[in-house]
Amino acid sequence: MLFKALEVSENSDKTYTSALVTKSVDDLPPGEVLIKVQYSSLNYKDALSSIGNKGVTRNYPHTPGIDAAGIVEKSADPHFNRGDKVVVTGYDLGMNTSGGFAEYIRVPASWPIHLPHGLSRKRSMMYGTAGFTAALSIYHLKKQGITPPSGKIIVTGATGGVGSLAVAILSHLGFHVTAVTGKEELVDLLMELGAKEVIPRDALNDLSGRPLLKSQYAAAIDTVGGNILATVLKSLQYGGVATCCGLVNSPELHTTVYPFILKGISLIGVDSVLCNRALRKEIWEHLGTDWRPAKMDKLINSCTLDTVQTYLDLMLKGQGAGRYLVRVSP
Numbered sequence: 001m002l003f004k005a006l007e008v009s010e011n012s013d014k015t016y017t018s019a020l021v022t023k024s025v026d027d028l029p030p031g032e033v034l035i036k037v038q039y040s041s042l043n044y045k046d047a048l049s050s051i052g053n054k055g056v057t058r059n060y061p062h063t064p065g066i067d068a069a070g071i072v073e074k075s076a077d078p079h080f081n082r083g084d085k086v087v088v089t090g091y092d093l094g095m096n097t098s099g100g101f102a103e104y105i106r107v108p109a110s111w112p113i114h115l116p117h118g119l120s121r122k123r124s125m126m127y128g129t130a131g132f133t134a135a136l137s138i139y140h141l142k143k144q145g146i147t148p149p150s151g152k153i154i155v156t157g158a159t160g161g162v163g164s165l166a167v168a169i170l171s172h173l174g175f176h177v178t179a180v181t182g183k184e185e186l187v188d189l190l191m192e193l194g195a196k197e198v199i200p201r202d203a204l205n206d207l208s209g210r211p212l213l214k215s216q217y218a219a220a221i222d223t224v225g226g227n228i229l230a231t232v233l234k235s236l237q238y239g240g241v242a243t244c245c246g247l248v249n250s251p252e253l254h255t256t257v258y259p260f261i262l263k264g265i266s267l268i269g270v271d272s273v274l275c276n277r278a279l280r281k282e283i284w285e286h287l288g289t290d291w292r293p294a295k296m297d298k299l300i301n302s303c304t305l306d307t308v309q310t311y312l313d314l315m316l317k318g319q320g321a322g323r324y325l326v327r328v329s330p
């Protein structure tokens, strides 16, 4: 059986080119579950894979796409039957395993989960890994006892995939959200999503050398790392909690122990890739029900396999906004 896929190839001069190609299901890696992909979505990791980042993808040619939602076509595992509606995010999908920017994927049976009630395939990919990660970050804050009366929650990289959904879900859950963005022109969008205030990214780049700053936030969802995260940590209230998941500002974190030992703050790392299956299902259930933000549609841009690369390039320049849904097949 033949199908369409976006394929990234390595050129002899170490540049990378993506093109739509025709592949055969026989080319797919081994696995118990063959899935007809209907929707995928764009994530920063896909952008890195598309330019040959070997930390994400070692071997080319390769089909990126760390997210996929669709229908089981064939299964050698009793937990899945032909026609089941499933979603796959994380694990090795789209990294070194042929990913969701293709009409078919084949994966181990431990990767897909059945779509929870209340979540369509399309909506699951409006969230995708970014939305899942935003929700997982919120889960960790709540687990640490952070509630709306605790105080303000600051979200960095607020117009990005993870950030925008964190703003939307937290606001929906009644939290007071402070959004941090480098895009002045999208302040209104962030306010529409429910942010109570929006502050410019430059204001979160403390270079004073002071170990502590004014205590302003009960919690933080950081998606960018670097000195922005270091500044956020210094600005947490006593007992504050921050999650970190990303590195678009920098993978480095230079800080001191003072916020930890004088204010009792916590920093929690968030990983959506190997998150255990029970928690994975719980998070998707939340996204389909009580954590589903009303204003999410404002965040969604749509594209097809033909136009994916244009939007990945925007992401690499830090110019993307919201979520990009990929319509893969009918």
Ligand code: NDP
Pocket (backbone or CB within 6 Å): 043, 044, 045, 129, 130, 133, 156, 157, 158, 159, 160, 161, 162, 163, 180, 181, 182, 183, 201, 223, 224, 228, 244, 245, 246, 247, 248, 249, 270, 271, 272, 273, 315, 317, 318, 319, 320, 321, 322
């Ligand atoms: P996006 O590209 O959608 O968004 C990133 C946002 O960060 C941008 O929209 C921009 O928002 C801000 N930004 C861009 N460049 C810079 C910069 N130089 N300094 C500071 N801020 C910047 O990415 P995602 O939201 O999908 O992912 C965010 C991060 O989280 C990535 O590093 C990604 O790899 C990581 N991630 C990790 C996961 C995990 O499991 N740990 C899962 C998913 C994502 P604005 O202009 O509003 O500031």
